[in-house]
Amino acid sequence: MNKLQQMIDELLGTFTQQELERLTGVDQGSISKFKNGKIKNPSMAKGDAIRGFYFSWKQEKAPAVQS
Structure with a gap:
């Protein structure tokens, strides 16, 4: 693989293919x-x-680092 x-598999754990099409512009x-x-x-x-x-x-999902 x-x-x-791997990226697509991970994204499809959260989004549908239809949502990914809308969000990425890829059919x-x-x-x-x-x-x-x-x-x-x-x-x-x-x-x-x-x-x-x-x-x-991924960046949005990452927890904010506290200083």
């Missing part, structure tokens, strides 16, 4: 193909959209 598949068919490993070399734009959303989402 590649890193993009549900491509999300499904990425998840199932059917696309080995995703386009830069689609991969970057998913990665960008994933890292923003």
Whole structure:
């Protein structure tokens, strides 16, 4: 399983494919193909959209550091 598949699996634990399409701009068919490993070399734009959303989402989920 590649890193993009892992990101999508984690996102799909919280969001539906329809929600991810709305949030990332990547169509549900491509999300499904990425998840199932059917696309080995995703386009830069689609991969970057998913990665960008994933890292923003992870940052929002992270607990704030208290000083």
